[in-house]
Amino acid sequence: MTAVAKPTFAAQPAPPTAVRIREVTKIYPGGVEALSGIDLDIPEGRLTTLLGPSGCGKTTLLKIIAGLLPATSGTVEVDGALVTGPGPERAFVFQDFALMPWATVMRNVAFGLELRGVAKSEREAVAEKYIAAVGLKGFETAYPHALSGGMRQRVGLARALAVDAKVLLMDEPFSAVDEQTRRKFQEDMLDLVARERKTFVFVTHSIEEAVYLSDRIVLLARRPSRVTTIVEPDIPRGADADSIRRDPVYLDTVEEIWRGLKQYLD
Ligand SMILES: Nc1ncnc2c1ncn2[C@@H]1O[C@H](COP(=O)(O)OP(=O)(O)OP(=O)(O)O)[C@@H](O)[C@H]1O
Numbered sequence: 001m002t003a004v005a006k007p008t009f010a011a012q013p014a015p016p017t018a019v020r021i022r023e024v025t026k027i028y029p030g031g032v033e034a035l036s037g038i039d040l041d042i043p044e045g046r047l048t049t050l051l052g053p054s055g056c057g058k059t060t061l062l063k064i065i066a067g068l069l070p071a072t073s074g075t076v077e078v079d080g081a082l083v084t085g086p087g088p089e090r091a092f093v094f095q096d097f098a099l100m101p102w103a104t105v106m107r108n109v110a111f112g113l114e115l116r117g118v119a120k121s122e123r124e125a126v127a128e129k130y131i132a133a134v135g136l137k138g139f140e141t142a143y144p145h146a147l148s149g150g151m152r153q154r155v156g157l158a159r160a161l162a163v164d165a166k167v168l169l170m171d172e173p174f175s176a177v178d179e180q181t182r183r184k185f186q187e188d189m190l191d192l193v194a195r196e197r198k199t200f201v202f203v204t205h206s207i208e209e210a211v212y213l214s215d216r217i218v219l220l221a222r223r224p225s226r227v228t229t230i231v232e233p234d235i236p237r238g239a240d241a242d243s244i245r246r247d248p249v250y251l252d253t254v255e256e257i258w259r260g261l262k263q264y265l266d
């Protein structure tokens, strides 16, 4: 990309690889080939986005990284260790929230720690911190049915943050909210990435969202599903949302990605 303003981290050495994906193929029972030989390195401490049309295998790839679904062939390593199932260093934020409807916000957020046997007072202190971090202070005793879709997504995010996983796998976490809420979430998300220094693997349909949030964008094509292009938006971080969205580099990157995706649409 031609850069108007170089971000300060561009001069720094490349971060180590957190997730290494090699030759991952997934054929579902019934014969649908959801992934066809995916090779990908996901850098540590950055936000990487998987972007591509519906059905290109984004959720499938995220679930394989999470260890919730076995690959048909190929390997995934997290910090050099082979993924053979779910692990405490990875947390998943689901497309459809996946909250426990019978449990309060506090219990939902603390659930991962409860599973690990962390004492109640300790896990509630951690949960409280992340409930506040996602802007839900005051809703600790509320039940999911009494929350809006956007608030439920925040609960899902707080739950993933509370287990202190190194890798956060987020499947379209902002898909069910209105445009204003989504923009607010995106701003919060950038703060979170800067603050938490975790590895985020993010899935979205939105090119604008991907360019706004990501250090690295992986474009996936459908049938066969594979990585076509990797884009690293050269957008100065730390600027306010309005100036980022008017930045020529931002606008050019959105255009470039749209051209890149268009040729693979059927
Ligand atoms: N459990 C399953 N059994 C059979 N086929 C499946 C299953 N889950 C997904 N698929 C198929 O695998 C392909 C990839 O699905 P996946 O859900 O990973 O796509 P996606 O990129 O996440 O799509 P979307 O953007 O709509 O969420 C699709 O063709 C889908 O029909």
Ligand SMILES: [Mg+2]
Binding pocket: 058, 059, 060, 095, 171
């Ligand atoms: Mg999906």
